Amino acid sequence: MRTVRLAWRITRLNFRAQLEYRSEFLMMVAIGAVWQVSVIVFATVLLTRFTGMGGWDSSDVLLIPATRMLAHGLFVLFLGRMHGIGYFIQEGRIDTCLVRPMPVHLQVQLRAFPTNALGDLTVAVGLMAGALGRSGLDWTAGRVSYLVVAVLGGMLLEAALFTVVASAALRFPAADYWGSWLEELLGTFGSYPLNVLPKAVGGFLTYGLPLAFVAYFPAAVLTGHGEGTGVPYWLAAASPLLGLLAYVGSRLLWRWSLRHYTGVNG
Amino acid sequence: MTAALLRLTVQVVLVASLWHGLYAGTGTTAGLSRDQAVTYAVLAVLASRLRELDQYTGRDTVIQHMHFGTIVYWYLRPLPPRRYYALRALGEQLYGFAWAAVGYAVCLAAGVVRPPASAAVAAVFALSLLLGQWILYYVLLAIDQLCFFTLRNNAAMLILLFAQNLLSGVYAPLWFFPDWFVTLSGFLPFQATLSVPLSLYVGRIPLSGAVAALSLQAVWVVVLALFTRLVWRRAARQVISQGG
Numbered sequence A: 001m002r003t004v005r006l007a008w009r010i011t012r013l014n015f016r017a018q019l020e021y022r023s024e025f026l027m028m029v030a031i032g033a034v035w036q037v038s039v040i041v042f043a044t045v046l047l048t049r050f051t052g053m054g055g056w057d058s059s060d061v062l063l064i065p066a067t068r069m070l071a072h073g074l075f076v077l078f079l080g081r082m083h084g085i086g087y088f089i090q091e092g093r094i095d096t097c098l099v100r101p102m103p104v105h106l107q108v109q110l111r112a113f114p115t116n117a118l119g120d121l122t123v124a125v126g127l128m129a130g131a132l133g134r135s136g137l138d139w140t141a142g143r144v145s146y147l148v149v150a151v152l153g154g155m156l157l158e159a160a161l162f163t164v165v166a167s168a169a170l171r172f173p174a175a176d177y178w179g180s181w182l183e184e185l186l187g188t189f190g191s192y193p194l195n196v197l198p199k200a201v202g203g204f205l206t207y208g209l210p211l212a213f214v215a216y217f218p219a220a221v222l223t224g225h226g227e228g229t230g231v232p233y234w235l236a237a238a239s240p241l242l243g244l245l246a247y248v249g250s251r252l253l254w255r256w257s258l259r260h261y262t263g264v265n266g
Numbered sequence B: 001m002t003a004a005l006l007r008l009t010v011q012v013v014l015v016a017s018l019w020h021g022l023y024a025g026t027g028t029t030a031g032l033s034r035d036q037a038v039t040y041a042v043l044a045v046l047a048s049r050l051r052e053l054d055q056y057t058g059r060d061t062v063i064q065h066m067h068f069g070t071i072v073y074w075y076l077r078p079l080p081p082r083r084y085y086a087l088r089a090l091g092e093q094l095y096g097f098a099w100a101a102v103g104y105a106v107c108l109a110a111g112v113v114r115p116p117a118s119a120a121v122a123a124v125f126a127l128s129l130l131l132g133q134w135i136l137y138y139v140l141l142a143i144d145q146l147c148f149f150t151l152r153n154n155a156a157m158l159i160l161l162f163a164q165n166l167l168s169g170v171y172a173p174l175w176f177f178p179d180w181f182v183t184l185s186g187f188l189p190f191q192a193t194l195s196v197p198l199s200l201y202v203g204r205i206p207l208s209g210a211v212a213a214l215s216l217q218a219v220w221v222v223v224l225a226l227f228t229r230l231v232w233r234r235a236a237r238q239v240i241s242q243g244g
Helices: A002-018 A022-049 A058-078 A085-090 A094-098 A104-109 A116-134 A141-171 A173-189 A199-208 A216-223 A233-237 A239-259 B002-025 B034-051 B062-068 B081-110 B119-148 B154-167 B179-186 B195-202 B207-236
Strands: none
Touching: A002 A022, A022 A058, A022 A116, A022 A173, A022 B154, A058 A116, A058 A141, A058 A216, A085 A094, A085 A141, A085 A173, A094 A104, A104 A239, A141 A173, A141 A216, A141 A239, A173 B002, A199 B002, A216 A233, A216 A239, A233 A239, B002 B034, B002 B081, B034 B081, B034 B119, B034 B195, B062 B119, B081 B119, B081 B207, B119 B154, B119 B195, B119 B207, B195 B207
């Protein structure tokens, strides 16, 4: 309980620190929004120029970027400081965290307030409202609950992927290169029905880099496309649970990597 | 190097697959056939390699130099900062060009991209690509020059980079966007960095329109050269060394 109080206090201080430069604060909110708008722009262009995607109609397709974007916004707000940690490690600042009593992972998460998450979440909530408004589905309590769990699962899966990269960065600070690539892949291919891609490519984005589990599979289950995803229905339906398992696994990897951390100067 | 190769290969395969998939049930869209769209998208991925060197990890970005105070060395060396910056960018672009050229040769051999329709198209494309990279150099320089005037400019830089990606046609060819968007982008330099050379390559801008397109690019080169030259002068009076 004391840790929670401390974390809340640090977050408030970080938020006030961000407000020190007002124009920078507002622009950071804006940048979160415009990056997400780029996904909407791309999706809108594709949906207006092409007749649906992979047998999905446009309202069903919209549920994929809405789910991914909301999961991404929550990831940035709560667990996003794992992304870009290579610079933190490279500059030796993580060494200071090692000698403090608070867990290193928590210290890393509390190092700055993610202002851009406010922009991310604003656009994401708007897109989700739009997707639900256009949806012809009957939103029963079961569907709504599954959607909530899917968003949380997507957040955890994205956090797991970036925690794996962060664990690698403890040994190889330049591993952040993979983080920026991961972000690019999630932004480009995490928002569309992956059945438009050839099977081998779809398989890579399912079993190689599990991007399909972030939003595509949960949206497929919700919209009745769960049988045509190329994986067993139960596996697609279990996406949120996989997100949780992946996150637990990545945190164990982080702890192991931290025990073997030797510092950039040896 | 292995990482860069793997990333480039995967990105090319994914982008080509996406556009093939999108065109599966459609013919020509926005004046672009499937082959033109795939070629455009793959060339856009290869072109993005030209300025992708990770300067941040090497602590060699202007904002990092400002933060750590090392920017002062730019003004202590016998080489003027403007020339140093230009030579550094030239080296980066040549390195990126080697990657893009090899990638292009492999894609061409594998049939992923179509060759230019004629030698004249190839020549016009090469000239347009050169002008486009020249404009991109000035755009990135202008973004870097912002650092001299504002202590924190991460957000402004990200917004400009976003504008560059969106308005140059990296996310999707500009031809797919509504008419008002294409008209608006015509007044900005970003489309001249990538969209114009690639449109010439795939034939979306015919050879008869090449002179107008190349002239517009040349105008942007001159305008941005004059603008950044002026800013360099003012920047020298503005240097703040935060970490020094």
